[in-house]
Amino acid sequence: MTVNAHPNLDESRLVEALKRGEQAAFTEAVSTYTAGMLAVARYYVDPANAEEIVQDCWVTVIDAVRRFEGRSGLKTWLHRIVANRCKNLLRTSHREITTDFTERLEPELESRFKTSGRWATPPKLRFDESADVLLENGALSDCLDKHLGHLPENQRSALILYEAHQHKSDDVCNILDVSASNLRVMLHRARQKIFLMVETFQETGEC
Amino acid sequence: MLMCRELAGIASDYIDGELSTGRRLSVQMHLMMCRHCRSFIGNLRASTELLRGHSSARVEPAVIDRINHRVTEALSHRPETPDPDPDPDPDKDR
Known part of the structure; x- marks a missing residue:
């Protein structure tokens, strides 16, 4: 994660550059946000499929970012794109996520x-x-x-x-x-x- | 009276400030009297903070390279005007 004094300012500059389709902006965004996107994907699908989904999402983002309005942060927006894509896949494959939430102690x-x-x-x-x-x-x-x-x-x-x-x-x-x-x-x-x-x-x- | 095991079960909620006032007070009362639970809470908090400073979400460079490759390729086919179809918009189902 990049830490800086004006994260929102830097983020809005990044978003504008992404909207213009600048290669360097995408390289920076991929390096900053992919880890979190993979974590989201791996929650829903096998690790082997997670990378492919994240790749597909980045390709989608190239066009979709032009409609990004900043209602949420860029990170949250990207994570939701991955989550939505995974949920749609799960709906078609009927894979279920099972977890035992009854025990609070290991x-x-x-x-x-x-x-x-x-x-x-x-x-x-x-x-x-x-x-x-x-x-x-x-x-x-x-x-x-x-x-x-x-x-x-x-x-x-x-x-x-x-x-x-x-x-x-x-x-x-x-x-x-x-x-x-x-x-x-x-x-x-x-x-x-x-x-x-x-x-x-x-x-x-x-x- | 809150027992140690019960406290251990809600320790993360205490650390994150997610307990009701009454629950929080009973944890604080217990912690005043029990050094074992003070150690436990301190250690659990330290374990949690480890993750904040850690590159726990590290990605292999090869994965990043593969994504950059696909993005570069897709960028070269990028149309000048946006696709009129608004899908996917992750904000719309909020």
Whole structure:
């Protein structure tokens, strides 16, 4: 994600250049927004098909961006294009997305409580140092990549859109077609897995 | 009285400010008395923040190259005036 002091100004310049069909603008937009679009696509379809869908969406965008009115941000607009295309495909193929939203705790964490509801195996270490300090450890960063790759697709997409792309809850619910309460469960389950991963890494140095 | 397991179940809602006032107060009361849950919340929050700074949405350069290739090709066939058909407009089903 590009961080700058005037993101809206830069975005409107980018949009205007995209409307004019400037190659450089598309190169910049593809490099900035493809990651999020892939996260959306992978929520709905197999990873193998996700890239093709995102490619098709970019081709669509070449023409569609001329009608972009800026009612939402460019990122949200692009993510919705991907979501809509995926939903249309699912409607024709009748593929269903099944998820268990009833359990809020990961089994591995659940087993760390006594029947009384108190901790049997509480967290041993505090690792709430700044995230930057933790990420300076390249091995931890690699481990995070690996574990993100192993998350169920729906949790991974929710986490990436909410955390890495900083979408608001409403937008994530709209793009992924989930209720607010189910989004809460997906985010919480995914975060617990990352927490358990960091804990193991801090304690043992192993991923 | 909120137990540790129950708190662990709603920890993300607490971190994101998604709890009702009553629920939030009972979490805060519990946290004042329970260092284990303070550690847990702190660690869960740190884990979450890791993702903000991390290139968690990294894409292989080859994927970007393939998209750029298709876009370049499509741009060369781009008509001068927009297609009158407004589909797809993702805003229209909001």
